[in-house]
Amino acid sequence: MALTYTDSPIDRAEHLRGKDADMRRLADSTAAQFLPVWKETHPVDANMRPHVFGPEILTKLDGGAPTVIFLGLAKETPWFALALAPSETPPDLGGTFAGLREFATILPGHEASLLVYARAMAIWHQNHPHCSRCGARTRPTESGHSRTCTDEACAHRTFPRSDPAVIMLITKGEQCLLGRKAEWRPGQFSTIAGFVEPGEDLENAVRREVAEETGVKVGAVRYLASQPWPFPSSLMLGFRGEALTTEITRDTHELEDCRWFSRAEVRAAESGAGSLLLPHRSSISRWLIEGWRDES
Ligand SMILES: [Zn+2]
Incomplete structure (x- = not known):
């Protein structure tokens, strides 16, 4: 895919x-x-x-x-x-x-x-209609690839940015870890994800987010692919991670449910046979899940 x-x-x-x-x-x-x-x-x-x-x-x-x-x-x-x-x-x-x-x-x-x-x-x-330094209006510059403060004494220039977010399929043998948010359609689960914090490397962001949201400890982490996701301004960085533990302690503010799903359950979801619904086809989450599903 x-x-x-x-x-x-x-x-x-x-x-x-x-x-x-x-x-x-x-x-x-x-x-x-x-x-x-x-x-x-x-x-x-x-x-x-x-x-x-x-x-x-x-x-x-x-x-x-x-x-x-x-x-x-x-x-x-x-x-x-x-x-x-x-x-x-x-x-x-x-x-x-x-x-x-x-x-x-x-x-x-x-x-x-x-x-x-x-x-x-x-x-x-x-x-970004206003300058982040002085509050004056900004105007587009560099053919729309920057904005510059209209206060000549300030003249601060700002550039479009993407916010890095890690998104990861955590596996343990034949099982993968998926969670769901309360506002999603019933039965839909997805990979764990979260924003990278200032001063943090991607691998530790993966381990921190998974530990915070699910309580699962993650060991080896491997980068697979990225996807621009400007909804409104994210860059999704897709990883696979190996779980060191399986016990789930869910962050109830972030996730309404979190479970281990077998490869067979994920395959059944694809054929419409199970109650599990996978995330949207355009998402890297779906891509990560399908990549694992199709292995072995
Ligand atoms: Zn300014």
Whole structure:
């Protein structure tokens, strides 16, 4: 199973950022493609296919100028994200707006990757209108890859960030450790996950999160893959870990339930035979579980 959001077709062409003449030329070219993001949603048609626009969209929008973000080049095609003004109602672009997780798995991998990149950048702009040092307004700079304080004495520049989060499948022989949160649909379990804290390495973050949430001690830890997860700004770092203990002492604030599941139970879940429901197909959690399920 391919990991959703990791099939980017884009050359990010960092050398072009901030070069105004190049940006104007690329944005005005008939090949240019624009991906609008309104609040946390994308324009889609009746079949949940995302709408992609040419440069004419820049003249269509009313209700405030969008932030134009240069994403990069896919072969000869320049791609841009447009962070639309967060108006009360969505702009009329034909069709409706939908959240990416509602339709990501029906898209070809490269489209899902483009949209997740556009979404990550647009949401960062929306959430950083003010300078973190002095509180003055910020403005987009470097073709949308930074924001700079408008107070000239301050001029603090800030960059888009991703928050590292570890997500791990903990196993003990033929069993794996899965937990569930109270707000999930009944029967759904997933891998343990949590944010990396300042001053902490990834391996110890894995061991700490598992110990805090489940009481299980983890020994060897192995990194497998990562996935951008800008909901709103995470980077998921996927691990496998070997449990040294099996007794579960659940953090009742974090998890409503936590259990060991056998490989046979996970296989039954996949066929719909058991009561266990696996996490969403677009998630690295599902990818980690399926990778283990398909071994041996
Ligand atoms: Zn400032």
